Amino acid sequence: MSDTAVVHQIHVPQPRQHAKPGGILRHTSIVTGVIAGLVASIVTYLIGSHFFVPWGTTNADSSQVGLNALICATFVAWTFGFMIGVGAFAGPIRWALGHDLTHADAEYMAGKDQGRWRYFKYTTDHKVVGTQYLVMALVLLGLGGLMAMLIRTELGITWMEVFDPNFYNSIIGTHGIVMIIALIIVVTGPFGNFILPIMIGARDMAFPRLNALSFWLLFAAVPPLVCNLLMGGMRDGWTVYQPLGTQAPVGMIGYQVTIITFAFSTGIASVNLITTSVTMRARGMTWNRVPVFVIGVIASSVMGLVWFPMFQYSQILALSDKVIGTSFYNPVEGGSVWLYENLFWLLGHPEVYVVIIPGTAALMELMVVFLRKPLFSYKVAMAGFAGVVGISSIVWVHHMYMTGWAPSAGYPFMLSTELISIPFGFLVLVMLGTIWRGKPWTRLPMMCVYAVIWDKVVGGITGVYLSDVPVDQYMHGSMFVVAHFHYMLMGAGLFAAIGATAYWFPKMTGRMLDERLGSIGFWVAFFGFQLTFGSMFVAGLQGMPRRVLQFDSAFNISNWLSTIGAFTIGIGMLVFLYAIITSWRGGKPAGSNPWGGKTLEWQTETPVPLENFPVLPIVTSDPYGYGVPDPYDTASAPIQDDKQPAGVR
Amino acid sequence: MSSTTQATGTTEPLYPTTGEPVSIPARRNRMGIWLCIVSDATGTLALLVAYSYLWSLNVNSAWAPPKNAWADPLLFWLVVLGSLIATLLVWWGVRAVPNHGTGRLAMAAGVAALVVLATLALQIVQLSTFPFGPSDGAYASATFWLCFAAVYHLAMLLFIVPAIVTRTRAGRITPDNYSQARLVAMFMTWATIAIFLGALFATTMTVSPNENSPSFGTFQE
Secondary structure, eight states: OOEEEEETTEEEEEOOOOSSTTGGGGSOOHHHHHHHHHHHHHHHHHHIIIIIOOTTOBOTTSOBHHHHHHHHHHHHHHHHHHHHHHTTTHHHHHHHHTOOOOHHHHHHHTTTTOGGGGGGSOOOOHHHHHHHHHHHHHHHHHHHHHHHHHHHHHHHOTTSOOSOHHHHHHHHHHHHHHHHHHHHHTTTTHHHHHHHHHHTTOSSOSOHHHHHHHHHHHHHHHHHHHHGGGTTOOOSTTTTOTTHHHHSOTHHHHHHHHHHHHHHHHHHHHHHHHHHHHHOOOBTOOGGGSOHHHHHHHHHHHHHHHHHHHHHHHHHHHHHHHHTOOOSSOGGGTOOHHHHHHHHHHHHTHHHHHHHHHHHHHHHHHHHHHHTSOOSOHHHHHHHHHHHHHHGGGOGGGGOGGGTSOGGGHHHHHHHHHHTHHHHHHHHHHHHHHHTTOOOOOOHHHHHHHHHHHHHHHHHHHHHHHHSHHHHHHHTTBHHHHHHHHIIIIIIIIHHHHHHHHHHHHHHHSBOOOHHHHHHHHHHHHHHHHHHHHHHHHHHHHTOBSSOSOOOGGGHHHHHHHHHHHHHHHHHHHHHHHHHHHHHHHOOBOOSOTTOOOSGGGTSOSSOOTTSOSSOOBOOSOTTOTTSOOTTOTTTSOOOOTTSOTTOO | OHHHHHHHTOOSOBOTTTOOBTHHHHHHHHHHHHHHHHHHHHHHHHHHHHHHHHHHHOGGGOOSOGGGOOOOHHHHHHHHHHHHHHHHHHHHHHHHGGGTOHHHHHHHHHHHHHHHHHHHHHHHHHHHTOSSOTTSOHHHHHHHHHHHHHHHHHHHHHHHHHHHHHHHHTTOSBTTBOHHHHHHHHHHHHHHHHHHHHHHHHHHSOSOSOSSOOOOOOOOO
């Protein structure tokens, strides 16, 4: 120990400062990351293509093993090169060498006094990471939305083929996985990182460097996915059933590398969010005082932590089949396509709840503020979250009723799938119960609550139909299924994210969101959404299959309406995006607590200081005790009537 | 630091970056490692499910490797033994730290690092001398991947175990603050369990019990 530093008014012995605070991270950023990633991938490609790869070697599926290996190595080199260039390995190497961070190092890495450039560096401050996630989610949603427009253009122009069928199929698959990734991060990423630590009264996340690592891994994961469109595409939908995936062009490797990298990112983020929530709560924040959003994030993270590795390994083994010629999914060589489907759907279905639960919890969080009444049955909400987490792990086979795998397993899984509607129903009932007899302050976040309840009811009820084996035999692979999961993922997931954005925007940016523009964008998108997917239900009931670009003229009207609806959604989302950008740049300054919320994030100043609170708060009351006087709040609480117990009104 | 002791009311050393008593970040780190182990365990479970699923199905009678040339079980168990010895060594070193035995930890972790290196080399030798290639049927594919998983775990150990030596020698691990050494030992324990499970499956589940497997032919003219 060479010196001391004053940390929160305490003199703390410091390790020796080996260089300027931050060390090598002073010289790394997204620019060095991209350069290192490109150099690593180009060098790998050139060396591999000239010296190591046996061009023309084919495996049992007649795909080029050598070329596949080369492309895989190139993508992996990009990922490692980028992570080295951005500075991700500096921390572990310092740790291994015994060069621990000083307080000055930690402050530099948190982006202190670095202005806006800190958003482009390996910055550890949770608020920076949350903002990075928000921008990344918006970019991915824009990309996925653009592809949705292309899909609807093809399906809406019924008199001609707009795209090559292979390109169309690739757009379908890429749209699916881009949107899945975007929706997984869209609430947990921005608000789980920015808001959650403040909400529980912590100064940062439990593992700040892992926090930055999770974001930059996500960043590194995106280019290989986008590259697939330039390399033959992924023509098999986002599920990429086998052995189609093994037989696909090399673009498929981009998808697989992306999923594997994204799973690491999600796992790291989950570890961080759970640990932060469990171990860093403020004094007095007992489990029955934890804000419901925190519980929702924990529930989502638990599902992601436990089940994402299954998804990851489904792709690792698929990549292995493609690159080194193993035979996990090739029946001729002793593999089984059902193995893939089981591993895939073991996450594939919980992932729906990974998307929906944090959004639902965010809406519960904000609705009590706009209704000025306590959450209706906090305990039932907790039971709902716990039930969804538990049952979500035993429902995956309902995606496989029609695959021929274990037909007798269909009925138990039909029962478990229908059972999950009970805890999920708890969550909807808690929302309805909270609204009941309330006097809502109808602002944009509250409008999102109404929208999501409607979408959840429609998506939930159609989901119950689809969980029935006999109904699924008719509906499987139809547009009805597409409409159902869009109601759940987009209707309940994306609109909840809009509500959360509108609610926490003032805290994150220090400015109020333009309510008028934002509401116009939201309602236009909501109307377009109903038109798009309502019409799709009709097309599905009429028998239109999904993932086709040519269809009978009987489905024309439904498809025209869906296309009009889709472009309406696009217009609405652009208006909402415009509202975000203009408000962020020059909106009305927000106070520290514009909504009058009681949770801790509203009790600190805006913009939030580097370490969130000058002194760590102590929690003395329920976060949802609206209308209940706080006995410790002597400044504002009315004088207690001696005959009336404290806390009752 | 007397000022430190007075300010926090504790005799524990303080964590340099946050000023908390070291037991608080230690608690966070412990939980983080447990969660990482849970996640890693699910991944290991995926591999074991893949192995046992293909073993039980014997699709197209293509589970067995060509000429029934199964892998030599001895090497699997030698890898397990190497991992186990390294883990026990680190635990032995960790137990001495509260009694000011940091020298023993440094020595034990140093020897453990060499054992891990030798075990990793042995694992790579095993991979390169299998009597089959990764594309020679389902058993070969699944066995290769169980060994790749062992390589992954041993490579992780090869990074963290020498780091414990360096950190102990640099005075970062002390009798007051040795939680990181315990966490490394915890992770080593899990890694050994994962390698053991892989070896158990690969050596005991060889011949498939399914003799009436579905036939898909060869797709060759």
